[in-house]
């Protein structure tokens with residue numbers, strides 16, 4: 001299930017971030033690639049030490065933490081601080097799956113990557129190519145969103161970033177461990193929650209609200225690990 005989050009940052013905020021990110025010193029992204037990804041990855045990334053990266057990363061996580069769709073779809077247990085990438089001059093990241101187990105920075109705490117998120121900082125007309133192509137059971141989805149928008153997708157999907165043949169594509173990306181490991185179970189919980197929310201809006205007097213909420217929490221009890 002792919003969930004677009006429109007307007008996570010306003011276009012003015014995204015533009016300010018883009019300008020600040022452009023001032024930073026970028027490193028070869030292959031430094032952080034695993035032994036399979038290293039052959040298909042040509043991009044630049046910011047060091048975790050970058051203050052700008054940390055500030056914008058905090059802003060992203062604050063906004064997503066208050067976003068009902070992100071919280072309902074991801075059910076986050078642990079979240080890695082966002083990383084930042086930059087693609088230009090034909091740079092690309094071929095088909096790959098992200099590592100299943102990651103370590104929180106400056107700690108020995110492990111995180112299982114259940115959900116991936118990309119936040120776009122460049123407007124689509126500022127670069128050619130650069131679509132994030134995500135494969136799923138029904139085919140593939142080509143994602144290229146406005147600056148300030150985000151896309152949330154299961155971390156077990158094969159995906160790639162198409163070559164950026166003109167201009168520069170700046171984005172943030174990060175992984176979350178969910179309270180619910182299975183993407184199918186997460187999707188069912190998300191759909192149930194969305195329908196309960198719609199029922200609350202359209203028929204606040206309905207007695208089904210309490211019983212569906214009861215069902216939601218009982219499923220969450222069965223399927224979550226804390």
Ligand SMILES: O=C(O)CCC(=O)C(=O)O
Nearest residue numbers: 085098118132161171173
């Ligand atoms: O930039 C993106 O949209 C995704 C990047 C990516 O797949 C990765 O760095 O693993």
Ligand SMILES: [Fe+2]
Nearest residue numbers: 096097098159
């Ligand atoms: Fe990836």
